[in-house]
Amino acid sequence: MFLSVFDVFKIGVGPxxxxxxxxxxxxxxxxxxxxxxxxxxxxxGAHVAAIKVSLHGSLAHTGIGHGTGRAVVLGLMGEHPxxxxxxxxxxxxxxVERSGRVTPPGHPAYWFQPKIDLIFDKKVPLPGHxxxxxxxxxxxxxRLLVKRIYYxxxxxxxxxxxxxxxxxxxxxxxxxxxxIPFPFATAKQMLEMxxxxxxxxxxxKRANEESHMSRAELDAGLDRLWEAMNGCxxxxxxxDGIMPGGLKVRRRARQIHDKLQEEWRSNRINPxxxxxxLSVYAxxxxxxxxxxxxxxxxxxxxxxxxxxxxxxYYLHFHEDADQHGIRDYLLTAAAVGGxxxxxxSISGAEVGCQGEVxxxxxxxxxxLAAVMGGTPEQIENAAEIALEHHLGMTCDPIAGLxxxxxxxxxxxxxxxxxxxxxxxxxxxxxxxVPLDACIETMRQTGYxxxxxxxxxxxxGLAVNVVEC
Ligand code: SF4
Numbered sequence: 071m072f073l074s075v076f077d078v079f080k081i082g083v084g085p086x087x088x089x090x091x092x093x094x095x096x097x098x099x100x101x102x103x104x105x106x107x108x109x110x111x112x113x114x115g116a117h118v119a120a121i122k123v124s125l126h127g128s129l130a131h132t133g134i135g136h137g138t139g140r141a142v143v144l145g146l147m148g149e150h151p152x153x154x155x156x157x158x159x160x161x162x163x164x165x166v167e168r169s170g171r172v173t174p175p176g177h178p179a180y181w182f183q184p185k186i187d188l189i190f191d192k193k194v195p196l197p198g199h200x201x202x203x204x205x206x207x208x209x210x211x212x213r214l215l216v217k218r219i220y221y222x223x224x225x226x227x228x229x230x231x232x233x234x235x236x237x238x239x240x241x242x243x244x245x246x247x248x249x250i251p252f253p254f255a256t257a258k259q260m261l262e263m264x265x266x267x268x269x270x271x272x273x274x275k276r277a278n279e280e281s282h283m284s285r286a287e288l289d290a291g292l293d294r295l296w297e298a299m300n301g302c303x304x305x306x307x308x309x310d311g312i313m314p315g316g317l318k319v320r321r322r323a324r325q326i327h328d329k330l331q332e333e334w335r336s337n338r339i340n341p342x343x344x345x346x347x348l349s350v351y352a353x354x355x356x357x358x359x360x361x362x363x364x365x366x367x368x369x370x371x372x373x374x375x376x377x378x379x380x381x382x383y384y385l386h387f388h389e390d391a392d393q394h395g396i397r398d399y400l401l402t403a404a405a406v407g408g409x410x411x412x413x414x415s416i417s418g419a420e421v422g423c424q425g426e427v428x429x430x431x432x433x434x435x436x437x438l439a440a441v442m443g444g445t446p447e448q449i450e451n452a453a454e455i456a457l458e459h460h461l462g463m464t465c466d467p468i469a470g471l472x473x474x475x476x477x478x479x480x481x482x483x484x485x486x487x488x489x490x491x492x493x494x495x496x497x498x499x500x501x502x503v504p505l506d507a508c509i510e511t512m513r514q515t516g517y518x519x520x521x522x523x524x525x526x527x528x529x530g531l532a533v534n535v536v537e538c
Pocket of ligand 1 (some may be wrong): 418427525
């Protein structure tokens with residue numbers, strides 16, 4: 071099993087990796103398919119004239135709040151999550167709505183009227199996964215030419231129905247990969263390999279990454295990730311106002327930040343200093359995410375605040391913090407994120423919020439424990455503590471928006487991550503619940519969880535708070 075650090079952390083736009091970035095990428099994949107030879111033309115003159123899209127399961131239930139429709143339109147215009155300019159998105163969508171066509175670069179114009187051709191089908195889920203999408207292309211006489219099913223499986227990953235089956239079959243078979251030096255698929259294997267090699271988790275992960283790219287490329291990519299995360303925090307601390315979507319939730323990070331700076335300047339004693347800074351950093355990221363700004367999946371958009379907040383905390387409060395530490399942090403966090411994704415899930419639609427904010431907290435705790443000088447055992451312990459205390463957490467965003475409870479939840483996830491790292495560092499790495507057992511518990515709990523609590527906004531807070 072090999073999941074690159076650049077698969078776990080991806081630069082994109084908010085508000086949701088599975089409901090925004092995934093569908094945008096799926097639309098791009100469908101456009102690529104239309105130009106390819108991978109589908110049989112019924113006749114030599116068969117030309118695609120129109121596209122229709124249906125969204126299913128969780129994408130249909132919470133897609134409006136998560137901006138899924140907008141993401142599909144942008145994707146069909148050839149926009150990619152990591153490149154689209156958030157400031158131009160509204161104009162692009164307005165243009166498609168006015169013309170009733172999409173005009174992706176390198177393609178002819180296709181008829182696509184979002185109000186008619188984009189269907190939120192809440193009645194019929196697709197069989198493979200809760201986040202299903204069907205893209206269909208028609209000729210000018212409305213004859214179906216080609217249809218593809220895609221699933222957005224969390225963290226911005228998109229697979230076809232065939233790929234999903236292959237992925238599941240692979241998981242059941244041998245977990246290892248011969249092409250990387252440290253093919254750990256579980257925390258147990260990771261610890262055994264660390265012991266045998268004498269390397270840290272970050273060093274093993276680095277060796278795996280460097281079997282696919284140069285050291286300079288890896289370091290430049292890691293630095294770019296942190297730059298994007300840090301930029302997101304800074305924008306979130308500056309921006310103010312009401313977040314989009316209709317809930318009328320006001321941004322709070324800027325105001326809290328102003329107060330904290332004032333406190334800092336006046337040397338007033340704040341017994342909750344670290345917690346407050348962690349919280350404001352995480353909230354800044356998730357407010358940007360809710361507003362559709364540029365964010366980094368970590369491992370998802372909904373949980374994007376935890377990792378950046380704890381890295382900024384590390385820079386703020388740890389005297390020896392530096393760029394090398396940030397790289398080791400990201401590599402260690404990605405190693406843990408990859409194990410969780412491989413053995414359970416990082417998708418709220420699959421296992422609830424324990425898979426999103428819980429995984430983010432486990433990754434952050436591991437990263438922080440690593441840069442605090444933790445042994446591999448202490449790092450594994452930190453990740454386990456953080457994940458264990460998110461077990462059972464449901465996904466119930468009010469109005470299907472990634473705002474309440476998501477924004478504060480990231481703040482609390484960051485606080486738990488730091489506490490977990492600190493507890494683990496104070497121990498000797500020996501502990502009662504192995505990380506693998508905790509991950510398996512999360513998987514089983516998610517499997518048993520009612521669909522109401524898996525990103526459908528049909529249960530929990532989403533039905534008990536009256537929207538104003
Ligand atoms: S409740 Fe958690 S899993 Fe659900 S959308 Fe919010 S952050 Fe994501």
